[in-house]
Amino acid sequence: MSDNNSQQSDNTSQERDEDASNRTVETDGGVATGGRSADTDYLDAQVNIFKPSTLFMRDHLRIVWTMFAVWALFVFGPVTATYLATDFMTSTTVMGFPLHYFATAIGAPTGALVLSFVYARKRDQLDEKYGIDHSGARAGPDAEAAATDGGSDR
Amino acid sequence: MTFEPVPLDLLPDALNASFKAIPAVMVSGMLLLFLGIGYAFRVADTEDLWVAGRSIGNVENGMAIGANWMSAASYLGMAALIALSGYYGLAFVVGWSTGYFILLIFLAAQMRRFGKYTAPDFVGDRFDSDTARAIAALTTILIGFVYSVGQARGMGLVGIYVFGGDYVTMVVLLMGITVGYLALSGMLGATKNMAVQYVILIVAFLAGLYAVGFTQGYSTVLPQIEYGALLSELNSEFTEPFSTGGVYLWIATAFSLIVGTCGLPHVLVRFYTVESERTARWSTVWGLFFICLLYLSAPAFAAFGTDLYADKVGAVYGASGMSGAEGDVIVVLASQLANLPTWFVGLVAAGGIAAAIATTAGLFIAASSAAAHDIYTNIINSDATQREQLLIGRATIVVLGAIVTVTALDPPALVGELVALAFSLAGLVLFPMFFLGLWWENANREGALAGMTTGLLIWLGAVLNELVLATDAGPVVPLYAEVFPAVGAALAGTPIVFAVTIGVSLVTDEPPERIKRIVRQCHSPEPMGQQQSAEDVVSADGGQISGDD
Secondary structure, eight states: OHHHHHHHHHHHHTGGGSOGGGOOOOOOSSSOOSSGGGGSOGGGSOOBTTSOOSHHHHHHHHHHHHHHHHHHHHHHHHHHHHHHTHHHHHHOEETTEEHHHHIIIIIHHHHHHHHHHHHHHHHHHHHHHTTOOGGGGTTOTHHHHHHTTOSTTO | OOOOOOOSOOOOTTSOOSBOHHHHHHHHHHHHHHHHHHHHTOOSSHHHHHHGGGOBOHHHHHHHHHHHHOOHIIIIIHHHHHHHHGGGGHHHHHHHHHHHHHIIIIIIHHHHHHOOSSHHHHHHHHTTOHHHHHHHHHHHHHHHHHHHHHHHHHHHHHHHHHHOSOHHHHHHHHHHHHHHHHHHHHHHHHHHHHHHHHHHHHHHHHHHHHHHHHHTTSOSSOHHHHTHHHHTTSOGGGTOTTSSSOHHHHHHHHHHHHHHHTTOHHHHHHHHTBSSHHHHHHHHHHHHHHHHHHHTTHHHHHHHHHHHHHHHTOOSSSTTSOOHHHHHTHHHHHHHHTTOOHHHHHHHHHHHHHHHHHHHHHHHHHHHHIIIIIIIIIIIOTTOOHHHHHHHHHHHHHHHHHHHHHHHTSOSSOHHHHHHHHHHHHHHHTHHHHHHHHHBTTOOHHHHHHHHHHHHHHHHHHHIIIIISOBTTBOSSHHHHHHSOGGGTHHHHHHHHHHHHHHHHHHSOOOOHHHHHHHHHHHOOSOOOTTOOHHHHHHHHHSSSOSOO
């Protein structure tokens, strides 16, 4: 396995200077199943939440971090605002509610639900962009590999 | 907010506790239905027992997520917290609902791709350590224990309303039924049951809310919004911010519940039961939708209940105000005070029992798999047969059930608070391992061990300080309770656990290449087979063969 890896790093050393996320690596067979994702060997791309190393991860993490920021605003915004501007938040009314109560009890859960839906949609679009199809997962040929429990000791 | 001592006599004063024929028939019928479904889907092998053969679809898993999630703490406890502690109670609504988004964007699909059986399995395999596996398994069992005590209390209190009798009998009876059907059926039966339980609990809860709101003139078509008009008529304690807990405690509680959501083993295992990672994502969205139905309604129920209580029973707040036991059944109490027919109040009560049983089931399955699969098979006896594993798993369910029952006879806190303790434990010990394990490939064994130990110590310190060793004068070390309140220890604690894990990982050796490749496989967008785990892909990839075809 280690030989295999060093060979790959030779292949990629040139491209490393370019945008790391753009590098293309020859696959060593067995995982890539088609579409644009076949150009990238994800098993050689480092996983670090702050330094996405493939195009896919970069696109994905951009969505993740943006939505995380919006989420944080929905969840901790109302209570922080209530603490900082107590009078304004408690005396303003929205549909009969004091604003602080409305934003916390109704705004936060609803916000999280809408964000979740948007995220799942965006993630599906990302799958589409990278030519990923999960419908085959059910009856995929891979099931057999799992049944024989892989080739770790071969 | 401190834990109110709960009187030994747990009979809620205002609740009409006596044997009621029609509600008793309804609840018994429901319990028989659960046993029947458990029997129809009884299992004989461990794959089915732990992950239901990985065959569960979107909406069904969403419902199971909802039922698994919405325990007595959501059905009964949340309204109690909102009624008794006002704006602070909303921290529970926010924490318990919005955490699912974090779970969705950071963990759900990756966990599915990792594709093992249990949460301790993830920790043990990812950090390549049986010690880490053992700590995670013990934490899972501890979480199951603390969490279930709250459920047993909820079941007992509602049981009194339906069957009369006393609290002790009800706890023993209802826990006995839960344990029985679990030992029979395992995860597959539990998943099928959970979808049924979700329907029962949400129909009962919403029917109760609409009926109370309509008959008392509070609301018409959308009580979830209409209760706003009522708020100004309630005591100021109901809405006034930070009167029963400061802003730090509020944020600490919400934060703990959020990270706890992402660290709870019985929640994560729901992602192992689905057919693909896309299902893992969409079932989370469905789950959150089902959860929001109840979470947007609970504050309305609390407002109606509080107003009715003030009108018909007496002052809600103050020394002779609503007791903890009354708060914990306020949903049932509100239906009773609204003079709804007995059978209808029985329906609301049945929903509470369904909620408690569904969650206890999920917790016990997670705990039993931790004992049988992670501790027994992976550490003690690697040649364990399926028969032995099932035996150990069932024995764990029975033993844990007995311990929970005994503890619940004299529970130390409100339902919601008891459950929140389990969340801060999960947020402190397991969430950092899941998050770093999946998102930072250099997190290693030494880091995980140091981090989990730190988390456990912080939690034990908080619980001993505030609950077990505390006197009437308050916590043993007040400053520690300020920084690490037992229900919100994760706000200050989780960053410490993260720092320890990262720091120790940096000064020790990097994890082996094989582990790193497994982590990378969890983030690869390429589809995987239904029965495949990241480890299978990685080991097939390194070899000469292409694995299939």
